Amino acid sequence: MTAITENSxxxxxxxxxxxxxxxxxxxxxLLVVPLTGVYPFFVMQALCFALLACxxxxxxGYGGLLSFGHAMFLGTAGYITAHALKVWGLTPxxxxxxxxAGAAGxxxxxxxxxxxxxxxxxxxxxxxxxxxxxxxxxxxPFTHGEDGIQGIPQGHLFGIFNLANPxxxxxxxxxxxxxxFLLIFRTINSPFGEVLKAIRENEQRAISLGYKTDQYKLxxxxxxxxxxxxxxSLKVFVAQNASLTDVHWTMSGEIVLMTLVGGLGTVFGPVVxxxxxxxxxxxxxxxxxxxxxxxxxxxxxxxxxxxxGVVGEIAHHFRRSL
Amino acid sequence: MQALYAQLLVGxxxxxxxxxxxxxxxxxxxxxxxxxxAHGAVYMMGAFVAYFLLNLAxxxxxPALIIAPVVVGIFGMFLERxxxxxxxxxxxxxxxxxxxxxxxxxxGVFQNYFxxxxxxxxxxxxxxxxxxxxxxxxxxxxGWVVVFSLIVCLLTWYLIERxxxxxxxxxxxxxxxxxxxxxxxxxxxxxxxxxxGVGLAALAGVLSAPINQKYFYPEASxxxxxxxxxxxxxxxxxxxxxxxx
Amino acid sequence: MKxxxxxxxxxxxxxxxxxxxxxxxDKTIKIGVLTDNSGLYSDLGGAGSTLAAQMAVEDSGxxxxxxxxxxxxxxxxxxxxxxxxxxxxxxxxEKVDIFMDVLNSGVALAVNNLVKEKNSIMINTxxxxxxxxxxxxxxxxxxxVYDTYMLANSTGQALVKAGGxxxxxxxxxxxxxxxxxxxxxxxxxxxxxxxxxxxxxxxNTADFSSFLLQAxxxxxxIIGMANAGGDTTxxxxxxxxxxxxxxxxxxxxxLLFITDVHSLGLKVAQGLNFxxxxxxxxxxxxxxxxKRFSARAKNKAVPSMVQAGVYSGLIHYFKALEAMSGNPHxxxxxxxxxxxxxxxxxxxxxxxxxxxxxxxxxxxLFEVKKPEESKSPWDYYKVVGTTPGDxxxxxxxxxxxxxxxx
Numbered sequence: 001m002t003a004i005t006e007n008s009x010x011x012x013x014x015x016x017x018x019x020x021x022x023x024x025x026x027x028x029x030l031l032v033v034p035l036t037g038v039y040p041f042f043v044m045q046a047l048c049f050a051l052l053a054c055x056x057x058x059x060x061g062y063g064g065l066l067s068f069g070h071a072m073f074l075g076t077a078g079y080i081t082a083h084a085l086k087v088w089g090l091t092p093x094x095x096x097x098x099x100x101a102g103a104a105g106x107x108x109x110x111x112x113x114x115x116x117x118x119x120x121x122x123x124x125x126x127x128x129x130x131x132x133x134x135x136x137x138x139x140x141p142f143t144h145g146e147d148g149i150q151g152i153p154q155g156h157l158f159g160i161f162n163l164a165n166p167x168x169x170x171x172x173x174x175x176x177x178x179x180x181f182l183l184i185f186r187t188i189n190s191p192f193g194e195v196l197k198a199i200r201e202n203e204q205r206a207i208s209l210g211y212k213t214d215q216y217k218l219x220x221x222x223x224x225x226x227x228x229x230x231x232x233s234l235k236v237f238v239a240q241n242a243s244l245t246d247v248h249w250t251m252s253g254e255i256v257l258m259t260l261v262g263g264l265g266t267v268f269g270p271v272v273x274x275x276x277x278x279x280x281x282x283x284x285x286x287x288x289x290x291x292x293x294x295x296x297x298x299x300x301x302x303x304x305x306x307x308x309g310v311v312g313e314i315a316h317h318f319r320r321s322l
Numbered sequence: 323m324q325a326l327y328a329q330l331l332v333g334x335x336x337x338x339x340x341x342x343x344x345x346x347x348x349x350x351x352x353x354x355x356x357x358x359x360a361h362g363a364v365y366m367m368g369a370f371v372a373y374f375l376l377n378l379a380x381x382x383x384x385p386a387l388i389i390a391p392v393v394v395g396i397f398g399m400f401l402e403r404x405x406x407x408x409x410x411x412x413x414x415x416x417x418x419x420x421x422x423x424x425x426x427x428x429x430g431v432f433q434n435y436f437x438x439x440x441x442x443x444x445x446x447x448x449x450x451x452x453x454x455x456x457x458x459x460x461x462x463x464x465g466w467v468v469v470f471s472l473i474v475c476l477l478t479w480y481l482i483e484r485x486x487x488x489x490x491x492x493x494x495x496x497x498x499x500x501x502x503x504x505x506x507x508x509x510x511x512x513x514x515x516x517x518x519g520v521g522l523a524a525l526a527g528v529l530s531a532p533i534n535q536k537y538f539y540p541e542a543s544x545x546x547x548x549x550x551x552x553x554x555x556x557x558x559x560x561x562x563x564x565x566x567x
Numbered sequence: 568m569k570x571x572x573x574x575x576x577x578x579x580x581x582x583x584x585x586x587x588x589x590x591x592x593d594k595t596i597k598i599g600v601l602t603d604n605s606g607l608y609s610d611l612g613g614a615g616s617t618l619a620a621q622m623a624v625e626d627s628g629x630x631x632x633x634x635x636x637x638x639x640x641x642x643x644x645x646x647x648x649x650x651x652x653x654x655x656x657x658x659x660x661e662k663v664d665i666f667m668d669v670l671n672s673g674v675a676l677a678v679n680n681l682v683k684e685k686n687s688i689m690i691n692t693x694x695x696x697x698x699x700x701x702x703x704x705x706x707x708x709x710x711x712v713y714d715t716y717m718l719a720n721s722t723g724q725a726l727v728k729a730g731g732x733x734x735x736x737x738x739x740x741x742x743x744x745x746x747x748x749x750x751x752x753x754x755x756x757x758x759x760x761x762x763x764x765x766x767x768x769x770x771n772t773a774d775f776s777s778f779l780l781q782a783x784x785x786x787x788x789i790i791g792m793a794n795a796g797g798d799t800t801x802x803x804x805x806x807x808x809x810x811x812x813x814x815x816x817x818x819x820x821x822l823l824f825i826t827d828v829h830s831l832g833l834k835v836a837q838g839l840n841f842x843x844x845x846x847x848x849x850x851x852x853x854x855x856x857x858k859r860f861s862a863r864a865k866n867k868a869v870p871s872m873v874q875a876g877v878y879s880g881l882i883h884y885f886k887a888l889e890a891m892s893g894n895p896h897x898x899x900x901x902x903x904x905x906x907x908x909x910x911x912x913x914x915x916x917x918x919x920x921x922x923x924x925x926x927x928x929x930x931x932l933f934e935v936k937k938p939e940e941s942k943s944p945w946d947y948y949k950v951v952g953t954t955p956g957d958x959x960x961x962x963x964x965x966x967x968x969x970x971x972x973x
Contacts, residue, residue, distance in 0.1 A: 041655055045648070045652055120414055120415065123415065123418065135769075145742035146741070146742070147672050147698070147742075148673045148676070150647075150676045235648070239651055240651065241647045244673070245646040245648070245673075256422075281644070282649075290434070290605070291642060292426050292427075292430035292433070293426065295426055296427035299419060299422060299426065303409070307416070332774070332776050335776065437830070440830040441830060442831055442835065444835070452809070452810060461808045461809055461810075463808060533774075533808060534773055
């Protein structure tokens with residue numbers, strides 16, 4: 001079985017020093033953003049997508065499963081959080097919790113169905129499930145169909161942090177991102193992560209060693225979905241709306257694109273990829289009609305010549321693991 | 323009761339149309355193990371080529387039914403030769419990702435040049451009008467779609483299962499190394515297969531041009547692909563896995 | 568003219584009253600055209616809307632009077648979150664004063680909230696949702712061209728009056744379709760007509776034959792299409808194939824634009840009835856503008872009503888700013904001024920802006936011409952009915968907009 005990613009993550013226990021240094025560098029950079037005059041909302045948006053892509057990457061990079069329906073977690077958690085804030089009047093921390101829990105529940109239900117298949121079949125089943133959900137959300141009254149949930153109050157986190165203030169919101173989103181990122185990092189370096197890698201490399205052998213591989217895959221799937229949902233909940237505070245675009249299958253495609261550009265199966269690749277793609281959408285918006293075509297070209301170029309992605313190529317060049 | 327007959331007949335019409343559409347996807351998936359995400363895009367191209375033939379060269383529906391699939395099929399072979407070929411030996415998911423990118427490009431370009439609302443194309447005079455079947459009014463064009471789709475499906479089946487070329491194709495995708503040893507040009511076989519699949523999509527595009535305004539509208543062609551993918555996966559759930567479980 | 572002179576006099580008086588503050592009257596304007604450049608609605612707004620904005624700037628003659636006006640545009644890709652991000656950045660960094668076009672209801676409602684929060688301005692010419700001037704109304708938003716209530720109202724009323732008193736609905740099965748059907752049903756019933764049936768179809772249906780068969784069997788005089796975009800055009804195309812219009816029934820579109828008619832072709836679209844508030848061939852003023860527009864537009868297209876709205880809205884905005892003799896960069900204040908002044912331009916004629924932000928002008932019921940009646944490219948419509956502005960839109964008495972005092 002050929003693995004989807006060419007970025008070789010050593011199966012043996014490894015030295016994580018390089019990754020620690022890179023992580024420190026990334027955190028420092030992100031911490032000073034509000035001081036540099038870079039537009040904070042752009043970075044916040046990118047951080048949400050970075051977390052989303054990291055969650056997706058957990059599944060493909062370490063579990064070898066390409067989900068083409070990850071937008072369903074993003075959208076579901078977003079809708080629930082938005083509804084909780086606006087209609088139920090919950091506090092931000094509770095709303096995030098409810099939204100993320102919703103995504104986790106969705107992960108359990110869809111995971112049981114999807115995890116039975118692999119490769120293309122897994123991709124197609126996740127795609128079909130997310131399409132199903134898209135049409136459900138189009139119909140249900142609480143999502144307000146094409147209009148979406150708008151004008152969501154941001155509120156005060158834990159009763160003290162005023163999220164309407166961009167700088168405070170920025171650090172809250174950053175904290176959320178770092179929390180999610182570290183959780184993923186911890187997971188892939190845990191015994192659980194090692195078993196996942198073993199399954200990706202050779203599932204038959206893992207089974208013969210006595211591992212219940214389906215359970216491991218299901219757990220990874222649920223974790224990935226939950227974290228994707230967490231990203232969706234955070235995004236609600238940034239965008240102040242929840243809409244159908246977040247559940248649409250093109251969003252699932254964009255998640256794949258981000259991870260592909262940054263580097264499938266690298267730790268930092270999804271983060272870089274998310275920033276590249278979000279920057280592109282933002283700054284190419286002026287080019288209008290060509291955004292789709294440019295995205296398509298990047299897809300093709302990446303697949304044909306650049307399969308390791310930005311971070312993967314750098315890591316490969318310096319023979320480090322990032 | 324009348325309504326029931328009418329609905330059954332409409333179901334037959336739609337069914338045969340989808341069968342033709344998914345045939346190309348099934349051929350590509352079954353033989354090359356690639357989920358051709360660009361299927362909707364080439365399908366749309368088929369309709370567009372028919373439109374250009376009519377408006378630029380004055381070539382009508384009937385010749386377009388042959389010319390458009392050939393043109394788009396050649397385009398597909400070009401794509402296979404220049405891009406898809408380099409992915410052989412890699413995980414099949416890369417094929418899905420590549421064709422997804424291609425779909426975005428093709429749709430984007432068509433939308434930029436020809437707008438998003440679609441273009442007009444009318445039913446050929448020979449197939450205009452309808453018959454009153456007593457329980458419903460059947461437009462002749464719908465009848466034509468049923469008959470034509472069934473014929474094409476049968477021909478494709480015959481080509482793959484009963485001819486020498488089909489045998490080569492099947493063998494080449496089953497065990498490429500062995501077939502190459504027999505002196506068969508395997509890469510050419512694969513290119514031909516992809517071209518055939520893409521051509522079938524384009525044929526469906528021409529067939530749908532007079533009745534479905536929407537298929538001139540590039541973005542929406544994706545919805546069609548979903549239906550098809552699910553169909554293909556349901557119809558051939560085993561034997562095509564192609565991968566060690 | 569009188570207004571301008573007095574404004575000039577006032578400005579002069581203020582300036583001579585010394586104090587640098589009055590002298591520094593800001594004469595810069597930045598216009599942001601936020602539209603769909605690449606997707607579903609790009610023919611309707613898109614690059615054409617930016618062109619219309621540029622033409623408005625040129626025609627206003629403000630540059631000669633020392634004003635500095637910039638037009639920028641961006642593609643919101645029909646995604647509310649991308650749209651709010653761009654809009655936020657436009658307001659915070661680019662200092663954009665006014666948002667034009669903003670097609671797509673989801674996007675429009677998202678930008679509507681932001682514009683209110685930041686005290687900017689949106690003149691919406693593209694979105695259909697009548698919520699923009701109803702429950703979601705804002706002191707910073709003007710809804711210029713059309714909305715769903717008006718379309719249902721005008722089309723329903725005029726057709727019943729013309730004898731189409733039995734209706735059958737083909738409704739897209741989601742909130743938008745249901746709302747259109749509900750609004751139209753109310754109008755039809757009120758005008759003395761009767762709805763004798765209806766059928767719901769899933770969104771993005773490829774084949775309408777079974778729904779059309781039911782519509783045909785119902786023998787209703789009018790088949791109302793409570794759907795949009797590709798669903799509507801597909802319905803029309805397949806209805807022509809089933810000989811529905813030829814059989815004596817009429818198709819009524821509840822959300823349809825000239826771009827759709829163009830793409831369908833007259834052979835298929837003939838006999839179709841629907842409402843728009845602008846058509847290039849209405850009068851001398853619209854013809855003159857459209858000729859200049861089409862000479863510069865992609866594919867030589869005539870302006871859609873959305874694009875015409877961008878031009879007309881900006882002309883009025885400029886008038887308000889001139890009357891204020893400078894740009895105060897205060898959205899609510901400028902919009903209040905715009906509501907005070909009556910509107911008048913060659914494209915939409917005389918009109919007003921209501922307190923809820925609804926621009927009032929007449930609505931026209933059009934019928935699509937037969938191919939042999941069409942004399943030139945884009946010669947598509949004949950006017951079959953006109954609803955005066957004060958009857959076309961949702962009356963204030965039914966409004967749930969908090970700006971309306973009752």
